[in-house]
Amino acid sequence: MLRDLKPTDIICGYNVRPGHYDMEGATPLRHGVNFTISTAYGTSCTLLLFTPGARTPYVRLPFPESYRVGNTYSMIVYGLEYDKFEYAYSIDGPNDPRKGLIFDKSKYILDPYAKAVTGQSGWGKPQRDQCVYKARVVLNDYDWGNFKTKSTPLDTTASSSTITGATTPSASSHRTPAMSPLAATSTTAKAPSSRSSSAT
Numbered sequence: 001m002l003r004d005l006k007p008t009d010i011i012c013g014y015n016v017r018p019g020h021y022d023m024e025g026a027t028p029l030r031h032g033v034n035f036t037i038s039t040a041y042g043t044s045c046t047l048l049l050f051t052p053g054a055r056t057p058y059v060r061l062p063f064p065e066s067y068r069v070g071n072t073y074s075m076i077v078y079g080l081e082y083d084k085f086e087y088a089y090s091i092d093g094p095n096d097p098r099k100g101l102i103f104d105k106s107k108y109i110l111d112p113y114a115k116a117v118t119g120q121s122g123w124g125k126p127q128r129d130q131c132v133y134k135a136r137v138v139l140n141d142y143d144w145g146n147f148k149t150k151s152t153p154l155d156t157t158a159s160s161s162t163i164t165g166a167t168t169p170s171a172s173s174h175r176t177p178a179m180s181p182l183a184a185t186s187t188t189a190k191a192p193s194s195r196s197s198s199a200t
């Protein structure tokens with residue numbers, strides 16, 4: 001159980017504090033919600049909160065620079081009821097398409113760790129604009145009862161192949177000879193001696 005942490009700052013009227021950097025996405029806590037997002041090249045990040053179904057945020061909460069550790073921003077916002085709002089992010093940074101950097105702080109960024117997404121109008125129907133997808137916070141309180149997971153050691157499920165090794169030209173051009181069922185069964189039987197095979 002996470003211990004209760006007290007707010008350290010106020011942003012736009014909301015009590016906040018640095019969050020739990022190892023909790024990706026949005027996680028409901030006892031007194032609010034923990035928001036964590038990473039960006040390798042972003043220079044600033046803002047949390048956008050929406051009333052359900054709204055197309056513009058009712059508040060923008062910029063992450064203080066002190067709430068950033070490495071490439072990760074994390075903040076606990078107190079007083080939020082997890083099922084009463086939708087959220088997205090706005091991230092600023094360099095805009096250089098030649099280098100694959102297309103930051104635009106006017107665009108809404110969907111949380112890559114979102115557990116629920118809103119804004120879909122229906123399959124195959126065109127959207128009215130680009131800023132429609134937002135995330136919802138999900139409380140994971142399902143009661144699994146006395147269900148027990150299999151006790152399979154992790155090392156038995158790991159693959160011995162790597163993507164690089166399996167896709168190199170030498171690996172992909174190599175073909176393992178097909179083994180017939182007869183050959184497969186003959187390996188378990190005693191091999192005939194060289195005398196008996198030469199006699200026949």
